[in-house]
Amino acid sequence: MDFIPSSIYLSMVDAKLRLEMGAEKMLSGILEPLREKYDYILIDTCPSLGTLTINALAAADEVIITVNPQLLAMMGMQDFLRTVVKIRKRINPGLGIAGILMTMCESRTKLCRVLTEEVTESFQEQIRVFETRIPSTVKVGESIYYSLPVAEYSPKASAGMAYRKFAKELVSYEG
Template sequence: MKKNKKIFCNFPFYISIPSVWLCRKEFFMENKCKVIAIANQKGGVGKTVTSVCLGACLAQDNKKVLIVDFDPQGSLTKGLGYRSPDSYQQSIKDLLFNEINEVDVDYHHSIIHTDEKFDLLPSNISLSGADIQLSSVMSRETVFKRVLDKIKDDYDYILIDSNPALNLFTINGLVAADSIIIPVQAEPYATDGLNDLLHTITTAKKQINPNLKIDGILITMTDARTNLSKHIANEVRENYGKFIRVFKTEIPRAIKTSEAALSGQSPIQYAPNAESSLAYRRLAKEVEQIGKNITKTRHEFSR
């Protein structure tokens, strides 16, 4: 029989396991679904557009995608043409409170199957104030995670469009997520609040979700015509790129984004050849490559 090997972990001790286990598939079991929170407490940085465009691009790459509108404003939901709560059966708020009250329902009935190949879990103004109700619930930080755990096996990617605040919804999103993408616009005061968000992420990682990672900072709303936009983008890369990935792809400002919302389509479907749509396709490739690199590392470690 082979001798045991010492496997060092992220703990102040090591465990010994039989060498034969190292090749077992079950030991390095991977989650099929990756949950990504698109988060920044600063509003107007492109969280919603990034959520829907990245989701649409991943779906076009034949990935099974669910986009969750976790913002009480419901901008993502309305931008895809579902402007009235009467146009869908349930919203994310209903699922949260079904989970809290242990109501046995089929969550799949709450999911909208769009004609753009991705699914949508909608939101509306009824979510506003629900965080106050959540605050008195046992294990309140994990309610959203428990909801997603019941449906995540159906998807390759779940993208969470977080609300622009550091509240209980944001914490629930960070606890449910495997990783985070942080959109930062290429405009003055772009990084305002970013350090607070990073502190919140660190706290969530230490206390509740130790596997949480930052996939990267995404520079949005760039304008190649101005030196200011280029300067801010370079500043973000210099100040944060040393310890956080900054995506190579930068998303240009585009009027087509607003037009798409009025049409009830994603910008990717509305203007597939626009510079911003092409940029989001490149971003999707970067995001997919992150997953491939993680898988490759796990496989190398398991040899």
């Protein structure tokens, strides 16, 4: 497994990409020679729908939609789904949706339970909602600070264990 952490400098890349011709397909060209080397290439994007996120969607076979159970995030998910439809029409007709992954879940809060149920009820017929829930934990923030995956930074942290469980769920789903 290889890991390339994100950086604050990506915001400068995003701004420069907007000035390039064919910018939305740049990442596709970079990743194409790597497809045979890896079973999976995971691209963790920022929550905005900037040029880098569009690049990731243009290069992807499937997207895992991560949603934290907060009202604004739920509203943002609708915008994201509309963007996926546009990307399919204009750039990447093969883009699929692997499913929805609930993240930053505080299962002991009523809001988390209500919004998680709402997502499951609203989308279960069209989009798979993964059973794994990624809990909110300070270890995630710490791992980001140290530019390490949470499962590597703190293997026994609840979020790290949940991400490993999710990886198994995703692989078994694909079959």
